[in-house]
Amino acid sequence: MAGNKRHINQLVEFERPLTTVDIAIFTVRDQALKVLLVQRPAGAEDPFPAQWALPGGFIDTAKDEDLEGCARRKLKEKTGVETPYLEQLGSWGNAQRDPRGWSATHVYFALIPSEAIVLKAGANSADSRWFPVMEERNGEKLAFDHAELLRAAVSRLRSKVEYTSLPVFLMPAEFTLAELQQTYEIILGRRLEKKSFRTRMASADLFDAVPRMKSGPNRPAQLYRLKRRRPLHIFPRPFGSAES
Amino acid sequence: MAGNKRHINQLVEFERPLTTVDIAIFTVRDQALKVLLVQRPAGAEDPFPAQWALPGGFIDTAKDEDLEGCARRKLKEKTGVETPYLEQLGSWGNAQRDPRGWSATHVYFALIPSEAIVLKAGANSADSRWFPVMEERNGEKLAFDHAELLRAAVSRLRSKVEYTSLPVFLMPAEFTLAELQQTYEIILGRRLEKKSFRTRMASADLFDAVPRMKSGPNRPAQLYRLKRRRPLHIFPRPFGSAES
DNA sequence: TCTTGTAAGTGGGACTATACCACTAAGTAA
DNA sequence: TTACTTAGTGGTATAGTCCCACTTACAAGA
Numbered sequence: 001m002a003g004n005k006r007h008i009n010q011l012v013e014f015e016r017p018l019t020t021v022d023i024a025i026f027t028v029r030d031q032a033l034k035v036l037l038v039q040r041p042a043g044a045e046d047p048f049p050a051q052w053a054l055p056g057g058f059i060d061t062a063k064d065e066d067l068e069g070c071a072r073r074k075l076k077e078k079t080g081v082e083t084p085y086l087e088q089l090g091s092w093g094n095a096q097r098d099p100r101g102w103s104a105t106h107v108y109f110a111l112i113p114s115e116a117i118v119l120k121a122g123a124n125s126a127d128s129r130w131f132p133v134m135e136e137r138n139g140e141k142l143a144f145d146h147a148e149l150l151r152a153a154v155s156r157l158r159s160k161v162e163y164t165s166l167p168v169f170l171m172p173a174e175f176t177l178a179e180l181q182q183t184y185e186i187i188l189g190r191r192l193e194k195k196s197f198r199t200r201m202a203s204a205d206l207f208d209a210v211p212r213m214k215s216g217p218n219r220p221a222q223l224y225r226l227k228r229r230r231p232l233h234i235f236p237r238p239f240g241s242a243e244s
Numbered sequence: 245m246a247g248n249k250r251h252i253n254q255l256v257e258f259e260r261p262l263t264t265v266d267i268a269i270f271t272v273r274d275q276a277l278k279v280l281l282v283q284r285p286a287g288a289e290d291p292f293p294a295q296w297a298l299p300g301g302f303i304d305t306a307k308d309e310d311l312e313g314c315a316r317r318k319l320k321e322k323t324g325v326e327t328p329y330l331e332q333l334g335s336w337g338n339a340q341r342d343p344r345g346w347s348a349t350h351v352y353f354a355l356i357p358s359e360a361i362v363l364k365a366g367a368n369s370a371d372s373r374w375f376p377v378m379e380e381r382n383g384e385k386l387a388f389d390h391a392e393l394l395r396a397a398v399s400r401l402r403s404k405v406e407y408t409s410l411p412v413f414l415m416p417a418e419f420t421l422a423e424l425q426q427t428y429e430i431i432l433g434r435r436l437e438k439k440s441f442r443t444r445m446a447s448a449d450l451f452d453a454v455p456r457m458k459s460g461p462n463r464p465a466q467l468y469r470l471k472r473r474r475p476l477h478i479f480p481r482p483f484g485s486a487e488s
Numbered sequence: 489t490c491t492t493g494t495a496a497g498t499g500g501g502a503c504t505a506t507a508c509c510a511c512t513a514a515g516t517a518a
Numbered sequence: 519t520t521a522c523t524t525a526g527t528g529g530t531a532t533a534g535t536c537c538c539a540c541t542t543a544c545a546a547g548a
Contacts, residue, residue, distance in 0.1 A: 061345075066339075093311040177496085196535050217545050221495080236534070439507080442527090466526090
């Protein structure tokens with residue numbers, strides 16, 4: 001199975017594109033959907049100096065076993081944690097997106113509960129920060145074609161949230177149904193009907209009630225915990241329209 | 245925006261993976277879902293000699309504007325036609341899949357009506373042929389990791405057919421509702437209920453009735469034609485279970 | 489202690505797309 | 519004319535959600 005020199009000769013005729021992996025890491029905090037962006041180095045040696053970009057970079061064929069491994073490595077470097085959810089979004093490749101030459105990037109998106117995160121300044125990123133995902137602003141001045149990648153990631157996230165249990169991966173270990181519904185509402189940008197929401201979640205059988213309540217100024221709420229080994233649940237129908 | 249030598253220096257530390265594009269091209273003919281496979285050259289210069297593989301190959305950074313353009317080029321080379329439907333499936337990359345080195349492939353899948361196709365022997369493929377998609381057989385001895393890629397493509401195709409109008413892209417210019425239903429049934433591997441099927445299609449408003457009937461030994465059937473500029477239609481609910 | 493306010497959680501009928509199944513319609517072949 | 523087959527429809531049942539009003543449970547202040 002090992003390569004041999006004959007093969008190499010044949011390959012010379014094709015220039016190899018640059019190959020990178022980028023990740024859209026989402027969380028919900030302060031009542032908003034946020035994405036982690038890193039600021040590119042300010043020196044002129046790199047393209048798009050000092051601009052914000054999705055975390056990512058070149059594949060290290062020595063260290064990375066496969067594409068997903070590369071994504072997990074970069075994700076861990078930035079956030080310091082393993083992600084509970086990682087999905088491949090797709091790949092983008094053309095001659096223009098990187099001024100250094102024909103390049104292709106493999107894009108992943110990840111969901112991480114807000115409290116889990118410990119931001120680290122990465123080796124190749126002067127700074128990293130959570131940006132609220134707003135249709136207008138981001139989309140403009142990210143490095144490379146990352147604005148487009150981010151739009152695609154947000155679009156995929158929203159459409160999957162319509163009919164799956166994806167947002168549970170954004171919740172802390174214990175949470176109330178109202179908090180989960182809020183997370184759905186923040187991502188979708190609209191209100192959901194309480195009864196329908198609870199009926200769905202109950203029938204999906206995703207959580208165990210823990211024998212504790214969340215107290216506040218009002219009626220205490222039941223706390224739940226995600227069952228072990230619960231994969232993504234797909235609901236038979238998408239969420240309906242708005243409430244109140 | 246042009247590259248400069250400084251950048252190149254920095255990039256030397258990363259070996260560039262081999263980059264390819266592969267396509268799963270599907271059609272329905274002879275009452276079966278089929279996929280186009282090409283036989284790799286028999287000489288020992290290439291890996292997996294004489295084995296069957298998905299059509300595809302290296303990106304030509306001189307000719308290919310982007311990944312999808314590369315996929316369309318290879319598709320046209322093999323089938324001689326433009327495809328009515330092309331979608332990116334995902335990418336696979338690791339150190340083992342190609343004996344020549346760390347490689348990543350960008351996989352697309354395409355749907356083509358059976359009569360449209362004129363198979364051409366490609367430059368790098370001694371032969372190409374339609375293979376029925378059967379869970380058991382294919383999955384064993386395709387070149388590279390193409391068995392896995394094909395499984396993923398079939399899986400994606402099936403799951404999208406459950407709740408979209410995808411199979412219309414497999415139909416000839418004029419067709420009957422019974423023929424369309426048959427196409428659905430062949431892909432899904434189960435019978436669908438006639439009335440539900442027709443109600444769905446009617447409400448989707450995808451076709452125009454042409455003023456002609458398809459005659460046979462029995463009652464003639466209305467012929468339909470796909471409306472112009474009809475994108476993929478998504479039904480509010482997936483198809484239900486079997487009939488008779 | 490009682491009232492007020494607010495969020496948690498539920499009861500029950502309405503609605504909608506599909507499931508199910510029986511029926512009619514329209515042709516060919518013997 | 520009858521038998522057979524496939525096209526196409528009518529009408530009720532069902533499932534999951536929608537919608538809205540209601541009850542429950544707590545804190546805070548009068």
